[in-house]
Amino acid sequence: MSIRRDFQKNVDEFIVDLKEFATGSYLKEDEKEFWDQPFDPAALPDLQVILENLLDTLDLLSDPPAEDLTRVVQAAVDELEAFNAKHDGAILEPEETAVLNELVHDASAATGADDEALNELPEID
Numbered sequence: 001m002s003i004r005r006d007f008q009k010n011v012d013e014f015i016v017d018l019k020e021f022a023t024g025s026y027l028k029e030d031e032k033e034f035w036d037q038p039f040d041p042a043a044l045p046d047l048q049v050i051l052e053n054l055l056d057t058l059d060l061l062s063d064p065p066a067e068d069l070t071r072v073v074q075a076a077v078d079e080l081e082a083f084n085a086k087h088d089g090a091i092l093e094p095e096e097t098a099v100l101n102e103l104v105h106d107a108s109a110a111t112g113a114d115d116e117a118l119n120e121l122p123e124i125d
Helices: 003-023 041-059 066-086 094-109 115-119
Strands: none
Touching: 003 041, 003 094, 041 066, 041 094, 066 094, 066 115, 094 115
16 A cells, blocks of 8 residues: 555646646636636646655655654645745635645545544644
């Protein structure tokens, strides 16, 4: 079992959804007249790397104590928040952070961490 393999599809779908949103590819041609690009989709590979690095790091943990899991997740949360700040908060809005917080929780649970450790996980603001 690999956390990265099990959750890669989630990361890929998340990035594709953001790319569609950033490019307006979901819009019909006549709907683009007043549309403004919310952010540069060129930033998305950096976001994907952050998420994949988290999954890779979680793969190294097995039944981790709460403090180890929290340290790993907090580092990723800090990186994600810095990434979003770098892009003026335009990429990870409340809907996206909710999706990512769920992904982080589910991937963390796959480490075998107990409920106490999972309840202590930091979340993206």
